[in-house]
Amino acid sequence: MPLPFLTADGVSDAGDDGYEALAHVDHDRWRRPYRPGPWRVAGAALLLLLSAFMLLATMIVAFAGAAAGAAVCLVAALAVVGSAVQLLRAGVWVSRTGLRRVGFFRTRSLAWSEIAELRTVQQPVRWLGLPRTVQGQALTVAGRGGAELPALLTDHNADFLSRAEAFDRAADEVGAWADEYRAVPVG
Incomplete structure (x- = not known):
């Protein structure tokens, strides 16, 4: 839904799909060409809720005088917060230099x-x-040597479950980046 009161002259910058154009378009920065899905956001929110309770437990243990126990609780809570952030970062990212598949434990980058x-x-x-x-x-990618790599996006992952139109838009967007920068030498 366009919000005309957010623009200076009352004209919306939203495109056909309703997404606002970014004023700071920088094709050298890594960006995700789609929004995180509701399942991914819900999972991260649950992890952050759990970490809030863990931080409360840390405070209670610290006030009880057990510094070692408080330190263990704090480290565990920070690990859960880091997991929530990494869960939100996971996905496909693109830039002028290439394509990056960020997983929970592993990140792989490919030049165009x-x-x-x-x-x-x-x-x-x-x-x-x-x-x-x-x-x-x-959405699959094949390397120059004929090597088939794992699927980049699926319509049943945490970003696109029950959102077929969003999967099609994201696949088209990644394809547009590939078409634009595969032929252009980066340097």
Whole structure:
């Protein structure tokens, strides 16, 4: 929903899809070409709620006089906060230099010159990252040497579960970045 009172002259900068154009477009910075999905945000919110209770327990243990126990509770709470942040960061990021797939434990970056093809295919995909697989769509990338890499996006992950239109927009956006920068040498 456009909010005309947020613009200087009353004209909205929103495009056809309702997303506002960013005033600081910098193609050298890594950016996620889609918004985090409700399942990902809900999971991070639950982790932050848990960390709030853990920090309250830290304070109670500290006031009870057990400094070592308070330190353990504090470290555990900070680990849960870090997990929530990493859960929100996970996904596909793009920039002028290439494509980056950020996972919970591992990040992999590919230069656009290393990518031969991006395509959307029907295949078994993992449901919310769990071992259970269902039939769905996946955005896959093939490397220059013919190496098939893991799926970048699926329509059943935490960002796109029950949001097929958002998956299509995100796949198109990643494809547009690839089309624009695969032929352009970065340097």
